[in-house]
Amino acid sequence: MLFNSIQFPIFLALVFVLYWALDRRSLKPQNILLLVSSYIFYGWWDWRFLSLIAFSSLIDYTIGLRMGAEQSARKRKALLSVSLAVNLGALGLFKYLGFFVGSTADFLTFLGFQPNLPTLHIILPVGISFYTFQTLSYTIDIYRKKIEPTRDLVAFLAFVSFFPQLVAGPIERASALLPQFHTRRRFDAKRASDGLRQMLWGLTKKVVVADNLAGQVDVIFTGHAELDGLALTCGAIFFALQIYCDFSGYSDIAIGTARLLGFDLMRNFAFPYFARDIGEFWRRWHISLSTWFRDYVYIPLGGSRTSTAQRIRNIIITFTVSGFWHGANWTFVLWGLLNGLYYVPLMLANKRAPATVVAVGRLLPNPAEAGAMAITFALTLLAWVFFRAENLTHALSYLWQGASTPWLPIDHSVYTSGLIYCGVLLAIEWLQREKQHALDVATLPVPLRWLAYVAAVLAIILFGHLGATEFIYFQF
């Protein structure tokens, strides 16, 4: 079920009413309702893959219990290995097997062989990368003795399949989300109102900005060979804003939905395009994934408490793996690698990314801040070209065409509407950059607040794509 479909508000309204009607009883009925509704939510897309979530959840639940009771470090490690093997094995089978078979065939062909490897047509279950990482965080944290295993099977199953964030995150840690299933949730009107605001903003970003830019991006990336540098720069900017609005829009709706049900999910985006260096960008972009990789890949590799050379190695490995997590394509690997390389100058200069929001208390940034933001944005644009391209040849051809043909006598006015969408979005987010989200207007007087909401609703009706297009990150 898509957040931007007609089914979702009906489904959510039903769940919301039933959920809070069960409030006065024990926690169990509410958790059962969440579990059932989460499975319906997921099964709406393809019920066959429910068994995969259930299987993965049951394995980790059992391993968690066994690990919690086990004192032997060796046996704990063995149990963790089983969890990793099952979860990463499923991920590898559904997501990466075709890629590895294809890449092997390409390599053998390159060596002069004529391989006859089978072509695989495996459907990628929606959200598998997300819930796999979420459930893995549970077993790893038990192994590290950071959390205790839960005995409440319903709570655990609901934690893994929690519908607001099941298919595209935020990827929650067991230590943050699981205890919320064990604690009685109380309805908080303020929190619920803010949840609705965040949902509205997320939907606006998705259907108005992302979906409108998507068409232009497709045209530019498909026909890049006939276009000039100006048009291709527009294409990269549009994709940067498309993927941001698509993904952060999903996260906003997920966080808002969870808040309606009394849950707090972690912030996933914090106005990343106002970052002044790539370090800050990654503290503001897909925060739940960045911190996951930091905690479960970068730190185990040695983290920052090693030599500069090792730190550079660690960061490059982490980013490359992170790129591969996004998809079974060399473009994602290179995208990750590129982001890792962007870090190198910062590490060599031992520069720490600023912790505060840019230009706090000022309307405009100073020239140094503006320059830093522009450079960081330009670096991300370059990387996004790899992320969006069909393959490496396509990406390189796109970049070469843009660099070698800066101007052609073509009609550039077709990009005006896309630039307006980008400009308006960035202007609104800039004004609200110190808030949790751009529609965080709780402090405004009621008439102004309502006008802001109506403006968002009208923008959706007037400019939004109402056909329930899928979110980009569903494929990851």
Added chain:
Amino acid sequence: MRAFVIRTAAFAVFALVVSEVFFRVALPAAELPAGQFNAEYGFRRYDPAWKSEGLFTSGRHAQIRATWKINPQGWNSHRPYLNEKERGKPAVAYFGSSFIEGFRANISANISPVMEKQAAGAYDVYNFGMSDSVPSEHLNVARYVRERFAPKVMIFFCSPWHLAASLVPAAGRQRWLLDGDVVRPRKVVPLKNAALKAVAKRSALVRYLVLNARWRPKLRPGNGGGVVNAAQSSGGPKYTPAQLKTLAEYMVQRAVSENPGIQVIFVTGGPHMKDSPPTLSTVSQLIADACKRHGATHISLLPIFHADWLQHHKRFDFEHDFHWNAYAFKLVGQHLHAVVAEMLK
């Protein structure tokens, strides 16, 4: 909880009111007349009692704005339709879908006023175009028209996909059944006008979402889609040339045999906005062949549109909407007048 629900509901009402005002005043949503099923003959027309005049708009930003008027007989026309005795002169009736119904051009710029202007009072022209109607319905309308208005000429506009769409069942619509090489009419299931639908039609917001934004919410994946579109789109039913030939033959044969003494014209082909010469589609060719066999006249609009395009490079439709515009109506009206005037001599 109660305060939250009340506040949310209050905002929802506020947003609905603002939207209603917005889509009535600032950006008018499309207005359409209400359909009415004529059970005696088995076709749909409009209900003049529901709303007889309105403003049709098309596109997310109401780029097309045109007035319509439903006459007492229930059709979009600048004039009432009179019987033979009342009018005292010949009449020409034409049948078709939304393309020639004319909601996207002002009521005074449709094919019928263009033809009447050309005719300078020599004959009346009656428009029996109706959105989503297809040849299987046109023949039912033709029977009604023959009995009530006794026209001298009947013009059937038939686009290729409308012929196939005549086989796709739809409530409130006459459709055919193709059984081997035999075609026969299906039983018409009368359309029930749901009360909720009628109320929804009054809402500017609903009209904007459905008619301007073309929002088609699906409760289940794979649901929905108009019947005409079903046949038109690649996902619709596919028919072999032999089946289409049977259909074309059946349609033309019935149109001619059921309307003795009336000149029957079949018009096919639409705007051709390319410099390269157009080619007749398979269905158009089949209809042309059937016309030849049964003594009907066939007119392809392709060369007419193409010649004008080469001369003026002026669009016959809209950027966001492929229905014909007033310029196309003028061109078609002038050409049809030339043909009809010759027939009525």
